[in-house]
Amino acid sequence: MPKTPTITGRAVPVRGDDIDTDRIIPARYLKEITFSKMGDYPFFDERFNSDGSKKAHAFNEERFQGARILFGNVNFGCGSSREHAPQALARWGHPAQPGIKAIVAESFAEIFGGNCMMLGIPAVSADKADVLALQNVAEKAPATEFSLDLESMTLKGGGLTVAVHLPDSRRKALLEGTWDSTGLLKANEEKTRALAGRLAYMDGYK
């Protein structure tokens, strides 16, 4: 697993509290049995009318194309557990150089935050005033390069330096490159078997 100490790039603000995963990716796109095309769909119904014409949305704006960091608000990614949502954000943009690599928001829904983690995407929180300031900088000066540093837990850019937060375990996993947990879990196969043997339901409470 690649280690993820810093992520640098331009940012796209997606404003609003309680942006749910149905809004991030409508359910009809979950009928595909692979994630490969998810990059075509983020915020689809917020970006396009039913006749295909564009609506006003940051993801449609030329100035935010190629953004690497998303600035969201409160309870970002609430609702459905669909991993398709972070997959869609991560794969958005040009296939050769896709997508969102980090998300900064006031808070995250838990399952969404966990799903981001499984993809190696830091979903870090910051104070409301800081997030609003970051969104304003990205809006007014979209060429601004931001840099998220997981060693110092700061985000810098546009003259701002703000503190960001992430549970220690997640920070450590991203820094160590152990965020893809299968390997870690598999290493404890013996212990798993021993624990399973102690659980009464495993042999039908005999």
Add this chain to the structure above:
Amino acid sequence: MAQGTLYNKVWDAHSVARLSTGQTQLFIGLHLIHEVTSPQAFDMLREAGQTVAYPARTFATMDHIVPTTTRERPFADAQAEKMMQAIERNTRDFRVNFFDFSTGRQGVVHIIGPELGLTQPGMTIACGDSHTSTHGAFGTLAFGIGTSQVRDVLATQCLAMDSMKVRRIEVNGALKPGVTPKDVILAIINRLGVKGGIGYAYEYAGDVFDHMSMEGRMTVCNMSIEGGARAGYVNPDETTFAYLKGREHSPAGAAWDKAVGIWRSFASDKDAVYDDVVRFKAEDIAPMVTWGVTPAQSVAVGQNLPDPAATEDAGERGSLETAFKYMKFTPGQSLDSVKVDVAFIGSCTNGRIEDLRAAATVAKGRKVHPSVKAFVVPGSMQVKVQAEKEGLHEVFKAAGFEWREAGCSMCLAMNPDQLVGDQVSASSSNRNFIGRQGSSTGRTLLMSPAMVVAAAVAGHVSDVRTLA
């Protein structure tokens, strides 16, 4: 930090190891899968040359994409058919238990787990679906996961988890007539908000839950996630054991007695410590209706809609304004005048036999308003059989409801059951998100099954307690 709660006991009993990251490796006792969030996980196993570590602990069914008007294959929707073939292939290749149509046990994954007796107190339960919290009704630690985590459970029967806090939510006193478990959870979410539960498992306790049926408890736990809590549970008691006795996968004979003893021991201690305690008075709760685009944006039936201008927090005000704009409602208005186009009864929240009985009681001898399209979708094939045994289908059909086959249906509209344009639905499901029911301009009003029938009959939102 919580101590001595059911959460603590289940967590400790399933902790395999502490990982280098500081997370806990948690053993998963029951893994449920469905057709939508599992195919990529099986592909990841194939790519890595891995097998399913404990195939006997994973149970599959299909619910999200199945049409509810026909069981005929191939499905008319080629994508849905392909998805069906994928789960058939995956469960066969990896030798995972599979409840398809031919077993008579297919249904919404959170309905069949309890109904088959697979869901048992003291277990950890995971599923690639956020409404896995439903199973907490049995005193389990049950939560939704993403597809990469589905892969982890398949490959290792474990997850890397951060611990949770525990909030005890007590509802004491007696509910007034006409107030249902759905109203209780909508009232809780209304007060605590859609993000109030982030980081918490909710423990539901007090008189109301002590006297609530298992099916009612499932409705409440189901919507924990709508309040931001990934898991919610009720401590196991005699009601739990009575429900489980004699179910297909429940222990029997001497094993039953042993199991009940173990199950009882998982209940929170009398002197358990909680991270937070919140209390509600049962008599304050009325039938609830959501009017906005989050499950917290609700009012007691008959109440007028709030005014965003009265909200101090700019973010919350923004959410309210978004909701009013999308729903095409006006601050201060009443919902009573809102015409309903579609009435939907079903889903993992309210698609069980008790829900259908409650709905049928209201529907009996009444007629669906001619401008309303109304349908009832049993949560499972077994619920359907039971309802037909009781003649509920005849009651619904006589009232003008369509009687369908089991599936998730219009809760999330990944199947032919969808709203059209800006239709308004009265829905017994769990989410009123923007575009949730299949139209990017469709409008959803969440309410109890009885209230859905009242709206279907009146043609507009209506208080079931005063239905003519």
